[in-house]
Amino acid sequence: MNKLYEVTSEIYVPFDNGVLWTCTSGPKDGEPVLLCNGGPGCCDYLVPVAEMLADKRVIRFEQRGCGRSTADGKYDLLTAIEDMERVRRYYGVEHWIVGGHSWGANLALAYAMTYPSRAAALLYIAGNGIHNDRSWSEEYHRNRDTRGEKMPKMAYAGNAEVNAMGNESLRAFGHAPDFYARVSRLTLPALFVFAEHDIRPAWPAAQLCALMPNAQAVTIPGAAHYLWLDNSEGLKKAFVEFIENLQETTP
Numbered sequence: 001m002n003k004l005y006e007v008t009s010e011i012y013v014p015f016d017n018g019v020l021w022t023c024t025s026g027p028k029d030g031e032p033v034l035l036c037n038g039g040p041g042c043c044d045y046l047v048p049v050a051e052m053l054a055d056k057r058v059i060r061f062e063q064r065g066c067g068r069s070t071a072d073g074k075y076d077l078l079t080a081i082e083d084m085e086r087v088r089r090y091y092g093v094e095h096w097i098v099g100g101h102s103w104g105a106n107l108a109l110a111y112a113m114t115y116p117s118r119a120a121a122l123l124y125i126a127g128n129g130i131h132n133d134r135s136w137s138e139e140y141h142r143n144r145d146t147r148g149e150k151m152p153k154m155a156y157a158g159n160a161e162v163n164a165m166g167n168e169s170l171r172a173f174g175h176a177p178d179f180y181a182r183v184s185r186l187t188l189p190a191l192f193v194f195a196e197h198d199i200r201p202a203w204p205a206a207q208l209c210a211l212m213p214n215a216q217a218v219t220i221p222g223a224a225h226y227l228w229l230d231n232s233e234g235l236k237k238a239f240v241e242f243i244e245n246l247q248e249t250t251p
Contacts, residue, residue, distance in 0.1 A: 003130045009094045010068075013061075018070020020083055023063040024091075030057035033123075036086065038102025040075070041154040043067030043210055046101060048228040050150030052236040053243075056097070065162040068156065075162040076169035081111050088118060098121025102225065106130055106170055109208070113122070113182050122215075123239070124226050129204020130174030136201050143199035150227055156208055160175035183211045190215035190244040193235065195223040203219050216242070 023044070025076045033056045043066050050058040063080050065071040075142035084107075095118045100108035105127025112119035173179070192209040194202050196219055205228065209215045218238045223230040 004201075010185075011090075013087050015064075015070075015083065017072045018064070020061055020064070020087065021068035022059060022087055022090075024057060024208075026054055026057045026251075027056060032053055032057045032059060032091070032096035033212075034058075034087070034096050034098050034108070034180045035060045035123075036084075036100030036104030036107045037062070038104045039063075039066065039098070039158060039163055040050045040080075040103050040107075041066060041083050041159040041161075043154055043158075043162035045152045045154060048152075048232065049099075049101065049235075052228075052232070052239055055241075059087065059091060059096075063166075065159045069206060071159070073161070075159075075165040077110055077173050078164060078169065080107055081114050084111050085115060085118070094118075095120045095239060097123060097133070098123045099125060100127070101125040102127060103166065103170070105205075110170070110173055112186060112188060116186065116188065121188055121190055121242075122186075123241075123242075124205065124209070125235075125246070126193060126195050126198060126200075126227060127205045127208075128200050128209055129206075130170060130179070132171045132174075133204070135202065138212060139201050140199060144192060145198055149199055150224060150229055151227065152229065183208055184213070186212050187214055189242075189246055191238065192217045193227070193238055194219040195227050195230075196221050197223055197224045197230075200225060 010023045013022050037044050037046050044060050044062050062069040098108040098119045105124040112122050190212050209217050219233040220227050220231050227235045
């Protein structure tokens with residue numbers, strides 16, 4: 001393990017009716033990165049991704065009702081975005097790189113759209129885009145049934161209520177008349193990471209990437225949806241090159 005990498009104590013960030021589980025890794029003076037796991041409704045499973053960003057101060061959290069965070073029935077997208085802001089303020093971060101995997105990639109994007117001054121860059125990792133397309137769903141379910149999917153071990157069971165409410169509110173967010181216009185006005189640097197063998201069709205995420213003026217895309221060869229299980233070196237290389245370019249172009 002990189003000598004700069006260290007895991008600090010888990011911290012429970014309070015909100016009105018409970019707490020959010022959070023954890024940090026990396027040097028305390030490293031550039032802050034927030035990682036959002038997928039689902040919605042899953043516990044955190046992004047330790048392998050955090051380890052790839054070992055020179056950063058990586059903050060991970062679990063949404064309400066997931067893993068070690070309090071369940072209170074408020075599982076919509078906007079509440080999750082405000083909880084991310086709550087975590088940012090608690091840690092005293094001015095701005096950070098926001099990233100996520102799968103549904104968490106959409107959460108990170110929605111946060112950047114809501115708080116653009118707080119998002120220094122976006123890591124959109126194997127996200128599904130924001131849509132409600134029947135043909136996409138049919139292809140995904142056909143691929144899932146015929147090819148299956150390798151998944152990481154989860155320390156806690158998923159929450160179906162979080163999943164239903166999170167997906168419904170995300171679709172509503174994407175149905176806003178100005179949604180695509182707002183995406184096109186996002187000027188922050190963004191890395192869209194695609195997996196070569198993802199069973200999820202990539203075109204909705206590719207559309208988002210094409211709309212953003214400072215976004216770039218990379219496909220990780222040999223990788224399925226949970227990319228680090230198949231090609232961790234390829235994923236890490238994509239992160240390193242993107243962040244090195246950020247450092248070169250940032251005054």
